């Protein structure tokens with residue numbers, strides 16, 4: 001199936017750790033289902049049984065010596081499985097797929113955060129995702145300080161098995177943030193910035209407005 005013949009819609013949420021994108025993905029999925037749409041939710045890394053096993057390796061704080069290239073390839077391995085098992089079948093059925101993170105995270109975290117560069121990320125994306133890109137990406141925008149505070153609070157109460165990425169330095173997150181900024185400028189037709197400050201419902205209203213605007217513009 002080529003990207004031009006697919007019938008469904010592929011939406012992604014992106015942003016720094018603690019930006020609130022997981023809540024926003026759930027709220028958008030609920031609203032779309034209430035409107036009668038068939039929605040498939042997924043997450044990167046994860047989303048499939050194999051992807052969840054890869055996620056455990058990636059986020060295990062014991063793996064602090066994971067090589068940056070090995071890290072990037074593992075993120076893409078999880079994604080390739082997601083493409084085969086979830087994304088493409090759902091798009092062929094004409095459904096709306098909403099993913100919590102996708103290749104833009106690899107662009108920002110590995111391309112900028114780990115300094116691997118974006119051309120490597122783009123090249124491997126072609127292999128892993130077979131040319132399939134999101135139709136619309138919501139970039140939930142918060143400052144690094146707020147994101148780190150929220151992520152640390154979340155980790156204090158949650159699984160200590162998933163903290164490896166959250167233990168990176170502040171400088172790392174500043175580079176990730178720069179990666180997202182660069183992306184929003186590079187592909188403004190796909191990536192829409194959403195102010196992530198305020199209540200979850202205020203942010204959800206901004207997400208919905210951006211979605212409606214996209215639909216009107218593309219007749220979807």
Ligand code: TMP
Nearest residue numbers: 017044045075101102105106109165166
């Ligand atoms: P999550 O907490 O949003 O589920 O994401 C897990 C962590 O993995 C988060 O710190 C961002 C990071 N990540 C990357 O570094 N590269 C990627 O390609 C993806 C999808 C996530």
